[in-house]
Amino acid sequence: MPRMTVNERPVEFALDPATPLLWALRDAANLTGTKYGCGVGDCGACMVMVDGAALRSCLVTIGEAEGRNVVTIEGLSRDRSHPVQQALVAEQAIQCGFCTPGIAIAAAALLARNFAPGEEEIKAAIPNLCRCGVYPRLVRAIERAGRVARREELIAAAPAPGIGVEDAARAVPALGRTESRR
Numbered sequence: 001m002p003r004m005t006v007n008e009r010p011v012e013f014a015l016d017p018a019t020p021l022l023w024a025l026r027d028a029a030n031l032t033g034t035k036y037g038c039g040v041g042d043c044g045a046c047m048v049m050v051d052g053a054a055l056r057s058c059l060v061t062i063g064e065a066e067g068r069n070v071v072t073i074e075g076l077s078r079d080r081s082h083p084v085q086q087a088l089v090a091e092q093a094i095q096c097g098f099c100t101p102g103i104a105i106a107a108a109a110l111l112a113r114n115f116a117p118g119e120e121e122i123k124a125a126i127p128n129l130c131r132c133g134v135y136p137r138l139v140r141a142i143e144r145a146g147r148v149a150r151r152e153e154l155i156a157a158a159p160a161p162g163i164g165v166e167d168a169a170r171a172v173p174a175l176g177r178t179e180s181r182r
């Protein structure tokens with residue numbers, strides 16, 4: 001039963017170690033912000049941070065994630081105050097939003113290692129597919145997130161979610177398969 005830290009909580013998944021991390025997060029932990037797009041590593045909708053690197057969670061098993069630190073979109077910030085979240089909203093770089101969690105994770109991982117990425121660096125670091133075609137706004141948003149991260153600009157926090165993570169988790173019986181110890 002693989003153990004890892006998910007969004008700063010120790011978690012033990014009572015699942016086969018070969019289970020994709022994406023399935024464990026979505027179906028057992030009710031962290032449905034991480035999206036299931038292609039399931040084969042092409043789209044990036046499932047990206048989560050694993051020890052600070054943006055990885056496609058459909059390609060990582062929970063056995064491989066054992067002992068590692070996983071951050072999903074729900075854990076990026078509790079109040080949507082991460083510079084990437086603020087800038088994506090401010091630049092209206094979201095249409096249907098399906099790709100957005102994966103992009104936000106990839107962008108946050110980029111900014112964590114480079115506070116001032118240029119356009120080419122952003123394009124190289126964000127391989128995510130967006131069927132709505134937000135790419136031009138995306139570059140602007142991530143450049144702007146860099147300015148916020150460098151404290152050169154302030155953006156108001158994005159609107160708060162209407163439901164808390166704990167409230168959402170309580171409503172899903174599948175969470176019973178996940179043991180969380182604070």
Ligand code: FES
Nearest residue numbers: 038039041044058
């Ligand atoms: S669902 Fe993982 S890369 Fe598409």
Ligand code: FES
Nearest residue numbers: 095099130131132
């Ligand atoms: S905003 Fe719709 S897929 Fe990217």
